[in-house]
Amino acid sequence: MGSYVLRRLLQMIPVIIGATFLIFAMVFGIGDPAAGRCGERACPEAFLVQFRQEYNLDEPLIVQYGLYMAKLLTGDFGESFSGLSVAEELINRWPTTIRLAVIAVCFEALVGIAAGILAALRKGRFLDYLVTLSSLLVISIPVFVVGSLSQLVFGIRLGIFPVTATEGGWFDLLLPGLVLGSFSVAYIARLMRSTMIENLRSDYVRTARAKGLGPGRTVGVHTLRNSMIPAITYIGYDLGALMGGAVVTERIFNINGIGGFLFYGINTKDGTIVVGTVTCLVLVYLLANLLVDVLYGVLDPRISHD
Amino acid sequence: MTDPSGVAVSEFSTPPAGEVREGGQDRQEARSLWSDAWRELRRNPLFWISVVLIVVLLTMAVAPQLFTSTDPRYGDLAVARQPPSAEHVFGTTSQGYDVYARVIHGARASILVGVLTSIGTVVVGGLIGLISGFYGGWLDALLSRVGEIFFAIPLLLAGILTFYLFPPDLEDPLILQVLTVVGVLVLFGWPSLARLMRGAVLQVKPNDYVNAARALGASAPRLIFQHILPNAVAPMIVVATLNLGTYIAVEATLAFLGIGLRSPAISWGIDISLASSIGLVRAAPHMLIFPSIFLTVTILAFIMLGDAIRDAIDPKLK
Amino acid sequence: MSDTLSETDVARGESSWTPTDGRLLDVEDLQVEFRTRDGVAKAINGVSLHLDEGETLAVLGESGSGKSVTAQAIMGILDTPPGFITGGSVRYCGTELLTMTEKQRREIRGPEISMIFQDALSSLNPVFPVGWQIAEMLRVHRGANRSDAREAAIRLMERVNIPGARQRVNAFPHQFSGGMRQRIMIAMAIALDPAVLIADEPTTALDVTVQAQIMALLAELQEERRMGLILITHDLGVVADVADRIAVMYAGKLVETADVHSIYAAPAHPYTQGLLASIPRLDQKGQELAAIGGLPPNLTRIPPGCPFNPRCRYAQDVCRHDPPPALREVRPGRRAACHFAEDVLADSAREFDHPHHVHGDGGEERR
Numbered sequence: 001m002g003s004y005v006l007r008r009l010l011q012m013i014p015v016i017i018g019a020t021f022l023i024f025a026m027v028f029g030i031g032d033p034a035a036g037r038c039g040e041r042a043c044p045e046a047f048l049v050q051f052r053q054e055y056n057l058d059e060p061l062i063v064q065y066g067l068y069m070a071k072l073l074t075g076d077f078g079e080s081f082s083g084l085s086v087a088e089e090l091i092n093r094w095p096t097t098i099r100l101a102v103i104a105v106c107f108e109a110l111v112g113i114a115a116g117i118l119a120a121l122r123k124g125r126f127l128d129y130l131v132t133l134s135s136l137l138v139i140s141i142p143v144f145v146v147g148s149l150s151q152l153v154f155g156i157r158l159g160i161f162p163v164t165a166t167e168g169g170w171f172d173l174l175l176p177g178l179v180l181g182s183f184s185v186a187y188i189a190r191l192m193r194s195t196m197i198e199n200l201r202s203d204y205v206r207t208a209r210a211k212g213l214g215p216g217r218t219v220g221v222h223t224l225r226n227s228m229i230p231a232i233t234y235i236g237y238d239l240g241a242l243m244g245g246a247v248v249t250e251r252i253f254n255i256n257g258i259g260g261f262l263f264y265g266i267n268t269k270d271g272t273i274v275v276g277t278v279t280c281l282v283l284v285y286l287l288a289n290l291l292v293d294v295l296y297g298v299l300d301p302r303i304s305h306d
Numbered sequence: 307m308t309d310p311s312g313v314a315v316s317e318f319s320t321p322p323a324g325e326v327r328e329g330g331q332d333r334q335e336a337r338s339l340w341s342d343a344w345r346e347l348r349r350n351p352l353f354w355i356s357v358v359l360i361v362v363l364l365t366m367a368v369a370p371q372l373f374t375s376t377d378p379r380y381g382d383l384a385v386a387r388q389p390p391s392a393e394h395v396f397g398t399t400s401q402g403y404d405v406y407a408r409v410i411h412g413a414r415a416s417i418l419v420g421v422l423t424s425i426g427t428v429v430v431g432g433l434i435g436l437i438s439g440f441y442g443g444w445l446d447a448l449l450s451r452v453g454e455i456f457f458a459i460p461l462l463l464a465g466i467l468t469f470y471l472f473p474p475d476l477e478d479p480l481i482l483q484v485l486t487v488v489g490v491l492v493l494f495g496w497p498s499l500a501r502l503m504r505g506a507v508l509q510v511k512p513n514d515y516v517n518a519a520r521a522l523g524a525s526a527p528r529l530i531f532q533h534i535l536p537n538a539v540a541p542m543i544v545v546a547t548l549n550l551g552t553y554i555a556v557e558a559t560l561a562f563l564g565i566g567l568r569s570p571a572i573s574w575g576i577d578i579s580l581a582s583s584i585g586l587v588r589a590a591p592h593m594l595i596f597p598s599i600f601l602t603v604t605i606l607a608f609i610m611l612g613d614a615i616r617d618a619i620d621p622k623l624k
Numbered sequence: 625m626s627d628t629l630s631e632t633d634v635a636r637g638e639s640s641w642t643p644t645d646g647r648l649l650d651v652e653d654l655q656v657e658f659r660t661r662d663g664v665a666k667a668i669n670g671v672s673l674h675l676d677e678g679e680t681l682a683v684l685g686e687s688g689s690g691k692s693v694t695a696q697a698i699m700g701i702l703d704t705p706p707g708f709i710t711g712g713s714v715r716y717c718g719t720e721l722l723t724m725t726e727k728q729r730r731e732i733r734g735p736e737i738s739m740i741f742q743d744a745l746s747s748l749n750p751v752f753p754v755g756w757q758i759a760e761m762l763r764v765h766r767g768a769n770r771s772d773a774r775e776a777a778i779r780l781m782e783r784v785n786i787p788g789a790r791q792r793v794n795a796f797p798h799q800f801s802g803g804m805r806q807r808i809m810i811a812m813a814i815a816l817d818p819a820v821l822i823a824d825e826p827t828t829a830l831d832v833t834v835q836a837q838i839m840a841l842l843a844e845l846q847e848e849r850r851m852g853l854i855l856i857t858h859d860l861g862v863v864a865d866v867a868d869r870i871a872v873m874y875a876g877k878l879v880e881t882a883d884v885h886s887i888y889a890a891p892a893h894p895y896t897q898g899l900l901a902s903i904p905r906l907d908q909k910g911q912e913l914a915a916i917g918g919l920p921p922n923l924t925r926i927p928p929g930c931p932f933n934p935r936c937r938y939a940q941d942v943c944r945h946d947p948p949p950a951l952r953e954v955r956p957g958r959r960a961a962c963h964f965a966e967d968v969l970a971d972s973a974r975e976f977d978h979p980h981h982v983h984g985d986g987g988e989e990r991r
Contacts, residue, residue, distance in 0.1 A: 248563065
């Protein structure tokens with residue numbers, strides 16, 4: 001187990017280096033690194049001089065990268081054109097986005113898994129068709145459409161939820177959280193249903209029945225444990241991916257989280273914000289992946305006990 | 307990373323254990339797999355629904371003038387923000403555009419992005435997966451690492467970053483702008499298909515008939531196209547079809563965020579973005595609803611098609 | 625461990641089941657069908673079997689002959705749908721099982737009748753330690769606590785000769801070899817000291833040497849516990865040493881039943897004859913193995929007449945039009961379902977009793 005974790009950690013290092021280098025190279029290696037840093041206008045000369053110095057643009061690319069990474073690791077994500085410290089802004093905005101992601105993940109886990117299990121157990125009956133068809137429909141609606149429409153219906157027409165969530169309280173974030181999790185909830189329901197159906201037909205479930213175990217143990221212990229592995233793994237990845245996906249939801253509901261910050265950066269053409277936020281989100285995503293891989297090893301002994 | 311990412315809809319990309327089709331398969335069997343699959347497909351109503359929808363959408367993309375003669379770029383501010391009426395069946399936008407004409411003409415961008423990106427990822431990912439699995443060794447290690455790096459950046463973030471840094475030129479014709487979007491999505495989308503292909507190659511390669519063919523002096527391309535490809539192509543088609551919907555959604559999402567395709571190009575994502583400012587949602591919800599329905603139905607059609615093909619190839623999961 | 629809880633104390637509960645005249649199982653005219661989209665497959669078509677205490681019954685047949693389905697129907701673990709028991713009776717110690725509630729049946733599965741399967745790797749749950757899976761039997765059926773059940777599991781693992789049982793009790797199935805995994809299945813199946821053990825192709829997936837060890841273990845356990853053993857296999861070679869009686873199945877029906885010696889000496893059904901001729905024999909080196917030509921019938925479309933007739937060298941018009949006779953006594957203790965059983969018997973007696981005469985020498989040269 002220990003060696004498995006270590007191996008995963010070591011395998012992750014080149015990926016992290018590669019991914020950050022990729023982003024770095026796109027920003028600094030191709031084209032004009034100072035483009036799109038200063039809003040709609042061209043950058044003033046003084047800014048360019050300072051910019052070249054700050055990012056060591058006179059050094060070779062690889063040295064630039066090293067110095068850039070060293071900055072990132074010390075938490076220096078640069079300053080926006082309007083003088084905001086990107087790192088500080090990110091730290092201030094994390095709690096909101098995390099709250100949003102937590103709501104989404106809880107929604108996915110509870111509703112998605114439950115729906116998938118029920119559909120598998122009632123395979124071929126009404127409930128199964130209900131889950132299968134509704135998840136098919138939900139998976140087809142892009143999150144920004146779900147967001148805009150539910151804002152229209154629940155926020156504006158019915159008035160159940162606040163139309164925007166600028167304050168970022170738990171209740172304010174409830175509707176945006178459900179919206180953010182909508183794709184995954186449907187995906188997990190489908191995933192859970194198909195793994196569950198497959199496992200219910202497995203030899204070891206037949207063995208469980210041959211052991212004289214009741215349906216509670218056969219399904220609850222012998223089928224569920226195995227069937228949860230893909231869904232839990234997916235939720236783990238999603239926790240990382242959701243933070244990025246939040247840019248859409250936060251734009252629609254006007255939320256002051258990380259995603260809202262990224263959208264602000266895009267809108268005001270502030271490259272430091274865009275690059276810093278994207279890098280940060282990719283790192284979070286990779287970290288979540290690493291945790292999931294470790295978790296996967298814990299859940300499935302076949303992976304880690306070799 | 308052992309499992310598909312959040313973006314790609316690919317329940318297929320890690321074949322479930324025990325699903326390993328045993329050896330002794332050759333083209334004959336691959337062919338009978340297809341005729342079996344076709345028989346299954348034919349009796350699946352979802353398949354026919356999706357085929358009809360896709361044919362309609364393709365026609366819309368190729369020849370929008372068959373559906374409407376209204377110019378989607380003709381704005382008449384005198385009739386702005388009108389709810390659906392006999393003259394404007396889906397109403398008009400805040401610029402006085404006819405929503406119905408916009409929606410019909412918007413199909414082209416989405417369909418082009420979806421179809422071309424899927425083809426692109428299949429070609430690039432398939433080729434890299436083939437090389438990786440077939441030759442193994444350092445080449446495999448290298449390609450797999452590179453794939454992991456591109457896979458590590460979620461598609462949406464990759465799109466945001468790239469189009470922020472290198473925005474498509476609004477002066478360019480639509481096809482060029484579309485190709486830029488396609489290029490970026492392929493660049494970050496190929497690894498899931500490469501992994502799938504590599505897995506399929508590794509599964510087929512140790513079989514006796516492959517060794518026999520090799521011993522008889524079959525060349526590498528012959529081995530690949532005679533034996534490996536027919537066995538690997540089915541899951542690729544399923545995943546590519548399912549992903550097609552995802553790519554359309556990502557393109558629309560980027561347009562919604564104001565990057566990628568931008569006005570004056572006509573796309574559902576752009577129109578939804580324009581319609582979704584809070585004031586407009588209140589005043590002219592039809593501007594939001596109709597493009598949303600078209601976008602959703604398009605994605606739904608491709609996901610249903612992918613589902614139907616998967617069920618036909620692998621009836622176990624039904 | 626104190627003396628108060630020995631293995632048998634934990635294992636042997638109060639059994640209210642006692643066989644009358646040593647008869648454990650009585651299966652009569654069992655009918656099973658599978659309802660699929662492509663039609664109804666008659667998987668079992670009137671099978672009658674019985675099993676006594678301490679007896680080993682081998683059920684022999686090709687894959688698809690219905691032998692595993694029979695076992696699953698007896699156990700009550702048939703997948704429904706698509707499988708349905710449409711007729712017949714299964715009595716355990718004189719009590720009908722098929723009319724019992726699922727809850728009553730569960731109290732029989734494990735403590736009274738238990739089963740092991742062909743592929744131990746897929747039949748053991750991959751995410752639980754083997755000891756836990758064995759102990760689960762005792763915890764669920766006997767209400768044993770965690771530590772007692774674990775100790776019992778270790779003793780059971782020792783009993784089936786797993787080296788280092790105490791150290792390996794927490795290991796997972798994939799960490800064992802094929803033979804060891806099958807031993808774990810066996811330990812699990814005998815945990816509650818059942819009266820009947822059904823072994824469905826227990827050695828098919830194993831190496832030949834390991835096969836012999838597993839068969840020896842089964843025979844030993846049976847002897848020790850006076851279990852009735854139903855051994856399902858397609859391999860005549862496996863059963864020769866351990867079985868008392870043999871029942872041969874074809875297309876969902878029994879075609880021949882006999883004690884093991886007489887069947888080897890002279891099969892009375894053409895199908896059994898074919899099976900026997902297809903085993904490699906040391907004394908027939910160099911001779912071509914006679915495989916049975918043709919394929920078993922598709923169970924959704926069983927041909928009219930005797931289902932074996934397209935592959936049978938004795939087939940006459942009557943076999944092609946009329947259903948085969950029911951199992952009938954052809955000699956004392958021997959029953960076959962064939963119009964020409966006497967002819968078959970006579971031919972087999974010539975062929976199988978004196979192989980040297982028939983095939984002569986010279987095998988060595990032909991190599």
